[in-house]
Amino acid sequence: MDIETPPLQRDTPKPQGERRGLVLVHTGNGKGKTTAALGLALRAHGRGKRVKVYQFMKVPTARFGEHRVFEQLGIAIEGLGDGFSWKSRDLEHSAQLARDGWAKAQACICAGEHFLVVLDEIMYPLRYGWLALEPVLACLRERPAHVHVVLTGRNAPGELMALADTVTEMLAVKHHFQAGVPAQRGIED
Secondary structure, three states, X not given: OOOOOOOOOOOOOOOOOOOOOOEEEEEOXXXXXXXXXXXXXXXXHHOOOOEEEEEOXXXXXXXXXXXXXXXXXXXXXXXXXXXXXXXXXXXXXXHHHHHHHHHHHHHHHHHXXXXXXXXXXXXXXXXXXXXXXXXHHHHHXXXXXXXXXXXXXXXOOHHHHHXXXXXXXXXXXXXXXXXXXXXXXXXXX
């Protein structure tokens, strides 16, 4: 490791634009997309802002770690799906759940009552063709100016990344699955 001298002055210019709602995309094959989005939700909630989290692949009865703590903190989190496609018994039902879930999320975004809306794992229903991309893009373009939206999932469409204000690609450098270590409570769920 190389040792660096800490900077004594800011090395980037201070932005001069207006504060406004942002579209943030967390994508890529690496771990941490949902974790980063939930971290933003916690940060916003900690500042007294209204937050809503929609999870497109989790079932409404999910009780993962984030559901338990968000419930304790009073952060609204809602599962909209029936699990990942390989767990689904009926893919048309899964598609309908995604469409119904998008209607809820779209109404929430357009209502403008939340500072931050998280659309967790929305890339799956987009990639599977369960949701049309254009209505999602239109909603993001036309949302109230103060509403921030975070979208997560692998393989974000180029059109979505072009519209977004911030895109972060999580890169898988090394993953414990490759060594045969299974998912663990408190890390993956």
